[in-house]
Amino acid sequence: MDSSGTRRQNTRRKLFEAAVTLIAEQGFSSTTVDEIAERAGVAKGTVYYNFASKTVLFEELLRHGIELLTDSLQAAADETAERGGSRVDALDAMIRAGLDFITRYPSLTQLYVAELWRTNRAWQSTLMQVRQKAIAVIEAVLTEAVATGELSTELDIPLTASALFGMVLVAALDWQSFQPERSIDEVHSALSRLLQGRVSGAGR
Amino acid sequence: MDSSGTRRQNTRRKLFEAAVTLIAEQGFSSTTVDEIAERAGVAKGTVYYNFASKTVLFEELLRHGIELLTDSLQAAADETAERGGSRVDALDAMIRAGLDFITRYPSLTQLYVAELWRTNRAWQSTLMQVRQKAIAVIEAVLTEAVATGELSTELDIPLTASALFGMVLVAALDWQSFQPERSIDEVHSALSRLLQGRVSGAGR
DNA sequence: ACTTTTGCACTGACCGGTCAGTCCAAGGTT
DNA sequence: AACCTTGGACTGACCGGTCAGTGCAAAAGT
Numbered sequence: 001m002d003s004s005g006t007r008r009q010n011t012r013r014k015l016f017e018a019a020v021t022l023i024a025e026q027g028f029s030s031t032t033v034d035e036i037a038e039r040a041g042v043a044k045g046t047v048y049y050n051f052a053s054k055t056v057l058f059e060e061l062l063r064h065g066i067e068l069l070t071d072s073l074q075a076a077a078d079e080t081a082e083r084g085g086s087r088v089d090a091l092d093a094m095i096r097a098g099l100d101f102i103t104r105y106p107s108l109t110q111l112y113v114a115e116l117w118r119t120n121r122a123w124q125s126t127l128m129q130v131r132q133k134a135i136a137v138i139e140a141v142l143t144e145a146v147a148t149g150e151l152s153t154e155l156d157i158p159l160t161a162s163a164l165f166g167m168v169l170v171a172a173l174d175w176q177s178f179q180p181e182r183s184i185d186e187v188h189s190a191l192s193r194l195l196q197g198r199v200s201g202a203g204r
Numbered sequence: 205m206d207s208s209g210t211r212r213q214n215t216r217r218k219l220f221e222a223a224v225t226l227i228a229e230q231g232f233s234s235t236t237v238d239e240i241a242e243r244a245g246v247a248k249g250t251v252y253y254n255f256a257s258k259t260v261l262f263e264e265l266l267r268h269g270i271e272l273l274t275d276s277l278q279a280a281a282d283e284t285a286e287r288g289g290s291r292v293d294a295l296d297a298m299i300r301a302g303l304d305f306i307t308r309y310p311s312l313t314q315l316y317v318a319e320l321w322r323t324n325r326a327w328q329s330t331l332m333q334v335r336q337k338a339i340a341v342i343e344a345v346l347t348e349a350v351a352t353g354e355l356s357t358e359l360d361i362p363l364t365a366s367a368l369f370g371m372v373l374v375a376a377l378d379w380q381s382f383q384p385e386r387s388i389d390e391v392h393s394a395l396s397r398l399l400q401g402r403v404s405g406a407g408r
Numbered sequence: 409a410c411t412t413t414t415g416c417a418c419t420g421a422c423c424g425g426t427c428a429g430t431c432c433a434a435g436g437t438t
Numbered sequence: 439a440a441c442c443t444t445g446g447a448c449t450g451a452c453c454g455g456t457c458a459g460t461g462c463a464a465a466a467g468t
Contacts, residue, residue: 159395
């Protein structure tokens with residue numbers, strides 16, 4: 001029926017899913033193409049029918065993954081704006097969206113972290129673009145917040161965006177690896193408090 | 205004279221130095237023992253004379269590295285206490301120490317980040333201990349700060365410690381990879397501001 | 409018909425680990 | 439002084455296994 005392009009699409013999806021978990025666990029180099037094919041329930045030849053090489057499979061995986069993240073962050077920011085929330089509320093919503101994302105795609109996140117700051121790798125430039133797209137969404141909200149006077153003009157936007165990104169990323173990964181019993185709301189509120197400066201005592 | 209034990213020590217040091225940069229760039233699996241030996245200016249056999257295996261070499265490297273970090277964070281906290289600074293000042297000093305550390309040993313940091321959240325790896329448990337030691341130093345300061353009333357008792361200590369760690373880590377790595385022209389003081393003050401809640405406008 | 413998948417044998421490069429042997433400085437021995 | 443001997447450190451050729459990628463004929467799917 002609707003199936004025409006869908007068959008190929010479907011095997012590609014299965015290959016992505018297989019690859020992402022395996023590579024997150026073992027790393028790119030120690031994951032074999034045979035393993036990926038087996039986990040996806042597909043013949044090895046099919047992998048090469050659908051992707052030019054192991055590296056290309058991985059690059060497309062990265063690109064696909066970051067699209068999911070960027071869209072989700074953007075959606076969180078937009079919804080807040082529609083509801084008439086402040087830009088700081090938007091940041092908070094983005095923290096939540098980030099946590100949701102990491103919960104839904106933990107392997108993708110692990111894999112991304114593991115590769116991002118490496119140098120001399122084939123997919124280096126793919127990864128740079130990908131990172132830039134995600135950070136840009138955060139920076140945009142910060143910039144607006146400064147423009148509306150919500151945040152201080154002294155704010156170092158690129159650095160703060162990185163730091164926020166890192167804060168959410170590491171807290172979420174630690175949460176999942178080392179204290180999975182905590183609820184997402186606990187994590188969210190701890191981060192929210194940190195963002196809004198309610199860590200340091202009463203106020204100020 | 206003093207040379208007998210020293211010769212081996214020296215070779216091991218050279219091997220560590222060679223391994224840390226190569227593995228940070230390429231990852232553990234795609235770094236060959238031949239490469240490590242060549243960069244260290246030593247024959248391949250020497251690697252195996254000094255270390256039982258490639259994995260053991262790496263594990264010892266991790267252990268050695270984290271000791272440097274933990275000591276440095278602890279020293280920062282202690283010095284602040286001696287000077288009679290508050291516990292929040294101590295956190296600030298630790299941020300600085302973290303940034304200094306990452307500046308001095310960028311490769312070690314990259315490598316650590318890349319491996320920390322992986323599962324099913326040989327050195328998993330080594331890495332867990334190592335992480336716990338570093339986080340514990342931050343948690344101790346947070347606990348003291350709560351005890352003295354400097355920070356709210358509602359503070360979620362483990363989560364906040366993770367988040368702080370991540371904030372510094374990611375901001376520093378991004379700084380080095382993508383905007384190396386910035387000074388360490390700029391980075392420090394941006395993070396400091398975030399920690400002390402001076403991001404969100406006047407006060408709220 | 410034509411696209412996609414399968415199954416499987418095969419290749420050639422690469423890589424972790426081994427091992428017989430070299431080098432040399434610091435004691436003996438004569 | 440001239441000569442072994444010992445033992446720790448190092449060497450590099452070599453071996454066995456692994457793995458990305460190929461080729462292709464037959465089957466399945468649409």
